[in-house]
Amino acid sequence: MASIRKVAVIVAHPDDEVLWCGGLLLMHPHWNCFIVSLCRGKDPDRAPRYQQILSELGARGAMGDLDDNPYQFPCAKGELDALILSLLPERSYELLLTHAADGEYTRHRRHEEVSASATALLRGGTLVADSFWTFAYEDGGGTYLPRARAHASLRLTLSEKTFAEKRRLVREIYNYSDSSWETRSIPRVEAFDQPTNHDDIVPVYAPSTPPISCK
Numbered sequence: 001m002a003s004i005r006k007v008a009v010i011v012a013h014p015d016d017e018v019l020w021c022g023g024l025l026l027m028h029p030h031w032n033c034f035i036v037s038l039c040r041g042k043d044p045d046r047a048p049r050y051q052q053i054l055s056e057l058g059a060r061g062a063m064g065d066l067d068d069n070p071y072q073f074p075c076a077k078g079e080l081d082a083l084i085l086s087l088l089p090e091r092s093y094e095l096l097l098t099h100a101a102d103g104e105y106t107r108h109r110r111h112e113e114v115s116a117s118a119t120a121l122l123r124g125g126t127l128v129a130d131s132f133w134t135f136a137y138e139d140g141g142g143t144y145l146p147r148a149r150a151h152a153s154l155r156l157t158l159s160e161k162t163f164a165e166k167r168r169l170v171r172e173i174y175n176y177s178d179s180s181w182e183t184r185s186i187p188r189v190e191a192f193d194q195p196t197n198h199d200d201i202v203p204v205y206a207p208s209t210p211p212i213s214c215k
């Protein structure tokens, strides 16, 4: 990890970057990090908060305005690919981070679609990354809040200070209440899988569990 400098993070929504890898980013302020959020670019509440988060993380970034309807209608894959490529300023990174193929909880279709799209862009060579990590969380099929996968490739227990800072970003900048799903879900242990072969990632578009409303 010491040699990593140029990092891209591709997430579905503003807040995913903090929830799933905020501690990792806070611990590496020297990274040249570009964070793409594919939704809520025109949301008058979330978009400015996202800009504040970028500033707090010492990162740059861009937002798209993908449909984020609570019904989670499937997004055309070509549209997603094109949006990712239009928002990323470069094609080659030392580390690329994105959602897991089955997302981080049960369930959000956009997370799964973003994972599939980013993976396909890497597999096809349109994007290049020396290291490719996917978030590694699970919620027992919706029976508990998301937690780090026990057998993730990399598990990172945040210090009290880093966790407090991550929590501050969620509470004060994204303005989630103490009782919100987001605040209650903030992982103290962050986890990542490191697929060595991009073919390990299987796009998931139609699991048996129907999508739930946006968190």
Ligand SMILES: [Zn+2]
Pocket: 012, 013, 016, 108, 111
């Ligand atoms: Zn999300």
